[in-house]
Amino acid sequence: MDLPVPFLSSLRGKSVIVTGAASGIGLGSAKVLAANGASVLLADINIDGAKTAAANLREHGFVAEAVGVDMAREDQIAAMVASAIDKFGRLDALHNNVALLAREVVGRDLTITDLDADIFRQCLDVNMVGAAVAAKYAIPHIIAQGGGAVINTASIAGIRGEIVRPIYGSSKAGLIGLSRSIAAQYGKKGVRAVTISPGLIITPSVAKAVSQGQVDRLMRHALVTRAGKPEDVGNLAAFLIADEGSYLTGIDIVLDGGFLAHWPTYAEELEALHEVSQPLPAK
Numbered sequence: 001m002d003l004p005v006p007f008l009s010s011l012r013g014k015s016v017i018v019t020g021a022a023s024g025i026g027l028g029s030a031k032v033l034a035a036n037g038a039s040v041l042l043a044d045i046n047i048d049g050a051k052t053a054a055a056n057l058r059e060h061g062f063v064a065e066a067v068g069v070d071m072a073r074e075d076q077i078a079a080m081v082a083s084a085i086d087k088f089g090r091l092d093a094l095h096n097n098v099a100l101l102a103r104e105v106v107g108r109d110l111t112i113t114d115l116d117a118d119i120f121r122q123c124l125d126v127n128m129v130g131a132a133v134a135a136k137y138a139i140p141h142i143i144a145q146g147g148g149a150v151i152n153t154a155s156i157a158g159i160r161g162e163i164v165r166p167i168y169g170s171s172k173a174g175l176i177g178l179s180r181s182i183a184a185q186y187g188k189k190g191v192r193a194v195t196i197s198p199g200l201i202i203t204p205s206v207a208k209a210v211s212q213g214q215v216d217r218l219m220r221h222a223l224v225t226r227a228g229k230p231e232d233v234g235n236l237a238a239f240l241i242a243d244e245g246s247y248l249t250g251i252d253i254v255l256d257g258g259f260l261a262h263w264p265t266y267a268e269e270l271e272a273l274h275e276v277s278q279p280l281p282a283k
């Protein structure tokens, strides 16, 4: 396991739950937090993956535990938060990071006129309601120990129209609103809430689902020369949870290597999408 270099001393002793931490961005966040001295509860529906990752972190001398959770289940989310208190005695922050990205779901999230309302409800349950329910159980503990943060991983898909995946995009837009409401309701009690909207981050599931051609097309519109890494999101989440980030709340931070920072590229992307999804006319 590659280990991040610590850069935030105020995280030492803080207790943080990261959901979706068995892989990808959640694992990146857990690594950065743990390397900076936080006690991290890695929560995931893939309990074996979460246990392996937590054990790897412990082998490096960090404080990490694992818990199984299905973010669609309120009883399991409540148990996840209770488990953080049980293991670490306090809770300073929650990083909500799970989305339903299974091929059978994303593959049916194509156009609004073909909308499958059950898929929409399923996605909202995990991507958005699950995050809100986790905040419901976490916030009283965060307040009880003097304040902290709720970080929600959204996506640039939540702030631009999606050619495909409108359900995913809508659920991510909802998370941006959820963070603002948490910030507004609990700010005076010491709870900050921030959304991180990543652009392209190369995670194991993205590497499987996105072709090199798509990565190259997206990278043409980035203002940096590399794609994002899970630790890029982890670094930002860690800063936001640390005391160093304590003046930031109620906002959405776009973390996309400049992808959205210039003139829209909608037409180009649409043309490219047609090139890959429609057979060429026979000569």
Ligand SMILES: NC(=O)c1ccc[n+]([C@@H]2O[C@H](COP(=O)([O-])OP(=O)(O)OC[C@H]3O[C@@H](n4cnc5c(N)ncnc54)[C@H](O)[C@@H]3O)[C@@H](O)[C@H]2O)c1
Residues within 6 Å of the ligand: 019, 020, 021, 022, 023, 024, 025, 026, 043, 044, 045, 046, 049, 069, 070, 071, 072, 097, 098, 099, 100, 101, 126, 153, 154, 155, 156, 197, 198, 199, 200, 201, 202, 203, 204, 205, 206
């Ligand atoms: N990778 C990107 O380019 C990118 C860009 C923008 C936003 N995001 C967001 O970042 C987050 C993480 O994405 P990733 O690329 O790391 O994906 P990933 O598939 O690598 O990780 C997702 C994790 O969530 C877990 N999970 C899935 N359903 C769950 C459930 N019901 N309950 C608990 N755990 C569950 C999976 O087991 C997995 O470990 C997602 O919210 C995604 O929408 C990713």
